Amino acid sequence: xxxxxxxxxxxxxxxxxxxxxxxxxxxxxxxxxxxxxxxxxxxxxxxxxxxxxxxxxxxxxxxxxxxxxxxxxxxxxxxxxxxxxxxxxxxxxxxxxxxxxxxxxxxxxxxxxxxxxxxxxxxxxxxxxxxxxxxxxxxxxxxxxxxxxxxxxxxxxxxxxxxxxxxxxxxxxxxxxxxxxxxxxxxxxxxxxxxxxxxxxxxxxxxxxxxxxxxxxxxxxxxxxxxxxxxxxxxxxxxxxxxxxxxxxxxxxxxxxxxxxxxxxxxxxxxxxxxxxxxxxxxxxxxxxxxxxxxxxxxxxxxxxxxxxxxxxxxxxxxxxxxxxxxxxxxxxxxxxxxxxxxxxxxxxxxxxxxxxxxxxxxxxxxxxxxxxxxxxxxxxxxxxxxxxxxxxxxxxxxxxxxxxxxxxxxxxxxxxxxxxxxxxxxxxxxxxxxxxxxxxxxxxxxxxxxxxxxxxxxxxxxxx
Numbered sequence: 001x002x003x004x005x006x007x008x009x010x011x012x013x014x015x016x017x018x019x020x021x022x023x024x025x026x027x028x029x030x031x032x033x034x035x036x037x038x039x040x041x042x043x044x045x046x047x048x049x050x051x052x053x054x055x056x057x058x059x060x061x062x063x064x065x066x067x068x069x070x071x072x073x074x075x076x077x078x079x080x081x082x083x084x085x086x087x088x089x090x091x092x093x094x095x096x097x098x099x100x101x102x103x104x105x106x107x108x109x110x111x112x113x114x115x116x117x118x119x120x121x122x123x124x125x126x127x128x129x130x131x132x133x134x135x136x137x138x139x140x141x142x143x144x145x146x147x148x149x150x151x152x153x154x155x156x157x158x159x160x161x162x163x164x165x166x167x168x169x170x171x172x173x174x175x176x177x178x179x180x181x182x183x184x185x186x187x188x189x190x191x192x193x194x195x196x197x198x199x200x201x202x203x204x205x206x207x208x209x210x211x212x213x214x215x216x217x218x219x220x221x222x223x224x225x226x227x228x229x230x231x232x233x234x235x236x237x238x239x240x241x242x243x244x245x246x247x248x249x250x251x252x253x254x255x256x257x258x259x260x261x262x263x264x265x266x267x268x269x270x271x272x273x274x275x276x277x278x279x280x281x282x283x284x285x286x287x288x289x290x291x292x293x294x295x296x297x298x299x300x301x302x303x304x305x306x307x308x309x310x311x312x313x314x315x316x317x318x319x320x321x322x323x324x325x326x327x328x329x330x331x332x333x334x335x336x337x338x339x340x341x342x343x344x345x346x347x348x349x350x351x352x353x354x355x356x357x358x359x360x361x362x363x364x365x366x367x368x369x370x371x372x373x374x375x376x377x378x379x380x381x382x383x384x385x386x387x388x389x390x391x392x393x394x395x396x397x398x399x400x401x402x403x404x405x406x407x408x409x410x411x412x413x414x415x416x417x418x419x420x421x422x423x424x425x426x427x428x429x430x431x432x433x434x435x436x437x438x439x440x441x442x443x444x445x446x447x448x449x450x451x452x453x454x455x456x457x458x459x460x461x462x463x464x465x
Contacts, residue, residue: 021098021108028098028105029283030268033090036287043294044083050301051076068148072300075144078137079293085134086286092130097283100273131282136183138289142220142258143179145296146227149255150175153230164233171226178219185216213280217266221259228255254299261292 016024026033051072058069065073086093098105150172157168231252265288269280 016104016108021105024102024105025094025098028094028102029281029287031283031287033094036090036283037087040083040086040287040290043291044079047079047294047297047301048076050298054301066151068151068300071144071148071151072297075141075148075293075297075300078141078144079297082134082137082141082290082293085130085137086290089130089134093282093286097281100279101271101281103274106274135286135289138286138293139179139182141293142289142296143175143182145293145300146175146179146223148300149227153227153234156234157230160234164230168230171223171230174226175223178223182216182219213269213285214266217262220262221266224255224259224262228252228259254295254302257295258292258299261288261295264288265292 029036031039054072055065055069058065099109100106150168153168157165231249235249235252265285269284269288270278271281273279
């Protein structure tokens, strides 16, 4: 306090009234107090709305949530807590910046009466607890979104490239260590609780450490750059479908916005205080951390909304509409190879049992995720060794060639086409060799006389192509 009193007495600052001091306090930062309140609320509401929509969409389509969804939920919860604590601390925040960067305000506080001192003392009482809490929640929200991106990218990278997978794990390690350092940075600089941080502030010459702030912002920027390098590499892969590339582009753009906010926070937050020393503005750092946390939550939620709008298109809905129960039904019908009175099925009878209508499954099935195809009929296909003479699954589907998902092959259609071509090949071999037909995988068809009771698989169509 002696140093502050000497500074005020030596500068000969003109005394101001309470109204003028109040105006200086409300405009102490780069963002005035009213704009601070409005923009922080708007960004928080948009982020919460986007995260809620993402979780509802995921649960409606998948009936479950994955790791990245829980991380987004955790980030949203931290953002809500950070917003509430920060709004309860707005007046002390602007008072600290006004007293740190505006000498007339500091002079007014030194020369004020006891009642005014008690008024400001009540405002600054919860300084250390609230300040550390809301900044910690904001940083936790940012790094939780980064972790959700890494969890999402893991699914795309695990079968792509060993080198890219090694870079992914290096990014995970760097992000984890950075989160540990950033969240615990305040306690590392001043390992005290309660009123202890104020003593550290006095010992440092009434200046918040600039070096530690630069280190934190640098770690945030470096980890963001490492994370966005992954979608950049994935976008260069021609194997990815255009819809996946659009989603990665959205993630890339919004993640780049977070990097820009980190750079702006570091470049625009350093200001000369009343002691002519560089110091970070508390209001500016708090505002930019909140903006980055809100944008990060929206960045983690927008790709899921894009996937919803894409899935609502008619062509995409037909491609993704395949239920596990109906897969089993079609498989059972195909393996039974029914015939009536020893004669082959007619086209009309095939339509009755649903084998000659590929659109039947698409029209009746409910919409599920592609992730469930692993439990569908593809998972039970018999594995066959490759051979040069083996038939390839070919087919022409005009309705699919013009769709956005033409790169995908429906597993049900591919399976029955494969069965049909295998039947043609077996029939040709049996006619040439005049041997007994015997198939022993899931169904067994045997005959004592191949010449009298041969199974004509050539005329059994599992689907009308």
